[in-house]
Amino acid sequence: MKIARLGPVGREIPVVYAPAMDGGEEEAYDARSITGDIDGAFLAAGGVARLRSALTAGTLPVLPDAANLRIGSPIARPGNVVCIGMNYAAHAAESGAAAPEAPVVFLKPSNTVAGPYDDAPIPPGSRNYDWEVELGIVIGREASYLDNPVDAMAAVAGYLVGNDLSERAYQVAGAAGQWTKGKSLPKSTPLGPWLVPAEDVDPGNLRLRSWVNGEDRQDSTTADLIFDVPTVVHHVSQYMLLEPGDVILTGTPEGVALSGRYAYLQDGDVVDLEIECLGRQRQVYVRTPAPRAPAQAEAACTEIGTTSSK
Structure with missing residues (x-):
């Protein structure tokens, strides 16, 4: 069992990767019925065991189009x-x-x-x-x-x-x-x-x-x-x-x-x-581009303002 978070930054969906129920290729199963995120609260409450039980019971749906989603950190922002x-x-x-x-x-x-x-x-x-x-x-x-x-x-x-x-x-x-x-x-x-x-x-x-x-x-x-x-x-x-x-x-x-x-x-x-x-x-x-110095930024703003006023 592999636990992951898929989707845009700040809107990741918790999923579990596991073999398909028919024994076929691995699928990404949507875990939102078990938890809103993979974080400390989820882990402390026995979340891993609950995910495993749900997989065994076949109650987690396959997440559509999972292969095209961004892969985020598998754990939401840690405390430390x-x-x-x-x-x-x-x-x-x-x-x-x-x-x-x-x-x-x-x-x-x-x-x-x-x-x-x-x-x-x-x-x-x-x-x-x-x-x-x-x-x-x-x-x-x-x-x-x-x-x-x-x-x-x-x-x-x-x-x-x-x-x-x-x-x-x-x-x-x-x-x-x-x-x-x-x-x-x-x-x-x-x-x-x-x-x-x-x-x-x-x-x-x-x-x-x-x-x-x-x-x-x-x-x-x-x-x-x-x-x-x-x-x-x-x-x-x-x-x-x-x-x-x-x-x-x-x-x-x-x-x-x-x-x-x-x-x-x-x-x-x-x-x-x-x-x-x-x-x-x-x-x-x-x-990463170096930020412009304050004097450069001020000069650029002045230039834009002058240009706009013409």
Whole structure:
């Protein structure tokens, strides 16, 4: 079972992808009889189990023309996007850092979340925009001060593909470099295409891959995580209240532009990312024009006004 949200931004329809009732090809089933959206409230109320029951009972209708609808993030805007840094030893090494002895935790604003196929804006003046394929954990119930990693798994609703886009010049360069600055840009967290329920996938050995313009970049497995999914959820719960609908991105393997082996993203580049069992996403990168300085804008307005008065 794969849970998704289809349609224009702000008007996405919750759907479930599953084999057709007659055993034919996969269909997108309209889930609006079960929930208005795929969000924290839905997850906290046992929504995944209710969707599964409705599928089994055959009460969900097929959504017409689903193949022609935009695919949005499979989870509506999370309360928190929590990230784990340098969670693959080889990536830490290519970043010039030692492998961490405890999880490195930082936050991304939830307004950075975008759909898996939405165009991705390169920030004005950006020189070092970088991709990162990551396994995403979606939280399904409140979790705080969990006793142990085993208990942590009960808080996981499912998994998805994430791209933690990063402007390295803002993140690491100079005295003012900060991870928050480098990872908070608009649409810098594409998620999806699906949310796969936790009981349907083993997160411990999933292949992660990325490509830029069709050329291989990252190729690893979640078995290489320094801190695995139970450890990450347990650790984060010691420092913040995790709520239903929150997303934890677990870190990226080696093969990003920060390594110096590859060019940073440019206008027109196409990035594909894929995680086994969780699907594939693709973004086309588009340079965002720099805003005009106030003086230029004022001069332009004056010129328009002068022209109009002639």
